[in-house]
Amino acid sequence: MNKTLYPLKFNPILKDKIWGGQKLKTILNKKSDLPNIGESWEISDVEGDTSIVSNGSLKGHSLKELLETFKGNLIGDKNYKVFGDKFPLLIKFIDAREDLSIQLHPNDELAAKRHNSFGKTEMWYTLQADEESNLIVGFNQDMTKEKYLSHLENKTLTEIVNFDKVEVGDTYFIEVGRIHAIGAGVMVAEIQQTSDITYRVYDWDRVDDEGNERELHNDLAIDAFDFNMPDNFRVKYSKEENKSNEMVSCPYFTTSYVKVTETLKKKNEYDSFLIYMCVEGDAEIVVNGVSESIKKGETLLLPAAITDYEIASKNATLLEVYV
Known part of the structure; x- marks a missing residue:
């Protein structure tokens, strides 16, 4: 391989x-x-x-x-x-x-x-x-x-x-x-x-x-229910452009909202893979000068070994996920 x-x-x-x-x-x-x-x-x-x-x-x-x-x-x-x-x-x-x-x-x-x-x-x-x-x-x-x-x-x-x-x-x-x-x-x-x-x-x-x-x-x-859960299920989050806006962070995953309208230089500092789900528009993920496209309805996995990369777009909305 x-x-x-x-x-x-x-x-x-x-x-x-x-x-x-x-x-x-x-x-x-x-x-x-x-x-x-x-x-x-x-x-x-x-x-x-x-x-x-x-x-x-x-x-x-x-x-x-x-x-x-x-x-x-x-x-x-x-x-x-x-x-x-x-x-x-x-x-x-x-x-x-x-x-x-x-x-x-x-x-x-x-x-x-x-x-x-x-x-x-x-x-x-x-x-x-x-x-x-x-x-x-x-x-x-x-x-x-x-x-x-x-x-x-x-x-x-x-x-x-x-x-x-x-x-x-x-x-x-x-x-x-x-x-x-x-x-x-x-x-x-x-x-x-x-x-x-x-x-x-x-x-x-x-x-x-x-x-x-x-x-x-x-x-x-019936044994799996938690009947005492608070009504905290609606997620409030920022939609500031060209940055990762944290939506959900729990022991199992962290997800952020990323609205991309320019080229972003990104660094993976999490000792984790990153997943990008494209929910609107399209973008290019660039690693060492090599580009991989992602468009609405597509998902991409960025391995943990890749620490420096760019996201280039004029109109993409991405969900960014890591563990």
Whole structure:
């Protein structure tokens, strides 16, 4: 394998979903014949869904192979000590033509015990939203286990969850244990721990083409809830141009908003890889005079070994992520 690292792009892994639509094709230019594309996994190390490099001399190699070969040079020495040959983040674009199921995710302890997995702390950045679209995040009142179970049993769960009208740029931090759902008409960028563990508690009573309802996980979910979470899920952040504006910082990832209208000289001081998701416009990532383009709907991984680089654009909005 070529031993020189450079800005890496990967083939998107597209997921057909009962609630998916066409925006990942029409707005983000994903190529697919799938009828209902719900998710584009941009960078994934989930078992069975490992990303494959799409550019440069490492094209055709998997993220898993890169980790095993480059180790700390790819993800940072401190990250390699913690995660070994496991990439810590799963990066997605999601298009909800219909409401997603109302759900929550377990914490690290529960996920490890039950599923040999990480937990699933995540965040959403809204790329597009139809008029009057909503997200469900948290409850609209103080909640107890007993009150929740009563509404679940009486099929009145939608009376107690919080509906938030959403617009482009709205950002949400979804901690483990918090009830949530992406609403119909919303497209988001999602940054999360590497985990595909979801506890579905209500799926709008819908059925698939064969008349079957999707499995619910209420027995597992009840122990995963944190009913005492504060309403701190809406993220306020600055949009100052040509600098990294921190949006979310937690033990699992830090994400910043970067509006680029000129050439920025950047330095990676984090002992971590950097991920750039382009959510508007296009840009060039330049390393040692060599340029890699990134446009709306594309994602790029900058290995930790690359410390000095430039971002050049007149019109790009990027999400910048590191661990």
